Amino acid sequence: MIETVDLHFGYGDRTVLRGVEFTAPTAAVTVLLGRNGAGKSSLLKQFNGLLEPDRGHVVVGGERVAYDAASLRSLRRRVGFVFQRPDDQLVAPTVGEDVAFGPANRDGDAGTEARVERALSRVGLDGYEDRLCSRLSNGERKRVALAGVLAMDPDYLVLDEPTAGLDGPGTRALVDLIRGLADEGLTFVVSTHYPGFAAAVGDRFGVLDEGRIAYHGRSLDGVDPERFGLRRFEVGDVTDRGRK
Numbered sequence: 001m002i003e004t005v006d007l008h009f010g011y012g013d014r015t016v017l018r019g020v021e022f023t024a025p026t027a028a029v030t031v032l033l034g035r036n037g038a039g040k041s042s043l044l045k046q047f048n049g050l051l052e053p054d055r056g057h058v059v060v061g062g063e064r065v066a067y068d069a070a071s072l073r074s075l076r077r078r079v080g081f082v083f084q085r086p087d088d089q090l091v092a093p094t095v096g097e098d099v100a101f102g103p104a105n106r107d108g109d110a111g112t113e114a115r116v117e118r119a120l121s122r123v124g125l126d127g128y129e130d131r132l133c134s135r136l137s138n139g140e141r142k143r144v145a146l147a148g149v150l151a152m153d154p155d156y157l158v159l160d161e162p163t164a165g166l167d168g169p170g171t172r173a174l175v176d177l178i179r180g181l182a183d184e185g186l187t188f189v190v191s192t193h194y195p196g197f198a199a200a201v202g203d204r205f206g207v208l209d210e211g212r213i214a215y216h217g218r219s220l221d222g223v224d225p226e227r228f229g230l231r232r233f234e235v236g237d238v239t240d241r242g243r244k
């Protein structure tokens with residue numbers, strides 16, 4: 001489980017988060033919604049210590065997050081983070097080298113090839129090892145970024161606006177991928193401002209507004225998209241997948 005307790009955060013004197021109480025239970029997909037600039041990325045980046053709260057704290061798997069180098073290394077092993085733009089994350093020319101980068105740095109070359117193969121298979125990119133990242137579609141590059149994080153065997157996956165730049169079929173494929181990984185026991189926190197994508201992928205929902213969690217629950221029924229500045233326009237037909 002990931003939890004924040006009375007979390008405050010700002011950039012200089014610009015306060016963004018004002019006492020956030022957020023919970024993402026284990027082996028579920030928790031979706032964080034909120035208007036542009038609500039502070040979703042700023043909150044997600046607290047979960048693997050990319051940002052540090054000004055006040056309050058973060059708890060991951062029952063342990064309070066600490067900010068010394070050794071604690072952060074261990075935290076980032078458990079909590080994988082996928083950035084909104086894959087190009088901020090991809091580091092090597094070919095898919096295989098890119099996905100191998102994290103595990104090879106951490107564990108050396110032993111076993112890396114098998115890890116890469118398995119991670120690519122989990123994101124539906126079997127046999128892509130020798131392809132050039134620069135020649136892939138945006139959706140494929142996102143999958144490679146996700147595979148790079150999965151290759152590190154995290155328990156938690158934080159995805160910042162994962163549908164950005166995806167079309168309808170790309171978004172539907174992403175929903176299936178996330179649901180499949182959650183069914184394997186991974187814990188997700190996913191940010192978006194699309195309620196349709198949120199409803200299709202999520203088990204739990206939190207809405208960030210004016211620096212606080214203004215709504216949280218197991219359904220988005222009754223959440224007024226206008227009030228929270230959520231997009232009414234949906235990408236493709238990714239509405240209800242019929243789960244309870």
Ligand SMILES: Nc1ncnc2c1ncn2[C@@H]1O[C@H](COP(=O)(O)OP(=O)(O)OP(=O)(O)O)[C@@H](O)[C@H]1O
Pocket residue numbers: 011014016034035036037038039040041042043161193
């Ligand atoms: N590095 C930074 N320095 C100063 N201000 C920042 C920085 N990063 C974000 N902000 C500001 O903090 C606020 C929250 O930004 P954040 O990116 O967390 O919101 P968001 O909900 O993820 O937005 P979006 O949906 O547009 O991605 C915004 O007003 C933004 O301009």
